[in-house]
Every structure is written in structure tokens, then in C-alpha cells.
Amino acid sequence: MVVTPQPGSAHPEPTWGDAYVYYAPDGRVPGRTQPYATIVTSDHPGDTASALDAADRRRVNVQVDRATFRALTEEDPRGPGRPRDHTATDVVLPHPVYGAQSWICVVNPAERTTDTLVRLLREAHEAARARHARRHGPGERPTR
DSSP states (O other): OEEOOOTTSSSOGGGTTOEEEOOOTTSSOOTTOOOSEEEEOSOBTTBOTTOTTSTTOOEEEEEOOHHHHHHHHSSOTTSOOOOOOTTOBSOOEEOTTTGGGTEEEEESOOTTTHHHHHHHHHHHHHHHHHHHHHHHOSSOOOOO
């Protein structure tokens, strides 16, 4: 399920136009679950390193496991990390705010990163599906 906050919604204004991707087999946004991927279209308070307020910029963010994070970034998500240019485009980088939680990001994905992002999104979806199955059982519906 993809949630895209719009003007007039209950979501804060900085999120309007962004997209939040959840595993939601019943078609409802899960109550206590974070999205497994997002597409951010503007700077947010505390998250301006990618300069998304500039024209025609967006950033795809995906939660990955630690091994994948290490393979993609050559860093440990819990480590100090090295300085990065988070304005660079079409490059897989640790998320400027949520890298320690094993999130990666790509500003303006294009030829170099599209295949990688598609693979990571499939893996993130499968991981979210598996978490849901562990919590709710294979045939059980979640209760609210």
C-alpha cells in the first residue's frame, strides 16, 4: 500500500506529495509499523542534506538488512560513517538521518541505480511480508 499525503490531510505539510510504502494485505495502513520505503520530494525539518527543495529532486529511501547496507555502502550502519555528499544523484548512499537504522537512499535514481532499487524494494517488501506473517500468522488477519 502506498500512502501519499495531500494538502488538507491529517499529515503534516512537509510530507504532502511524499509517498510511504507499507505492507498492508488488508488494505489498511498498519498501526504500529513504519513504511519499508519512502519517496521524499522536499526537505523536512532535520533532513535537508539532500537539497530536495531544489527543482526536480526527489529521494527514494529503502530499509535494508545490515548485510545489504554494508555491501552497498561499505559501512556498518551502527558505525560512525564517513562524510558523504547527499546531494549526489543516482548514487546509493546511507540515508542522511536514518542510516543507523539500515536505510539507504538515492537522489534522482537513474540508469546506475534503477536495477538495484527495484531489487531492494522487492527484498524490503518480502521482509515486511515475513514480519507480518510472524506477527499475525500466515492466515490470520491483524486486529486493531
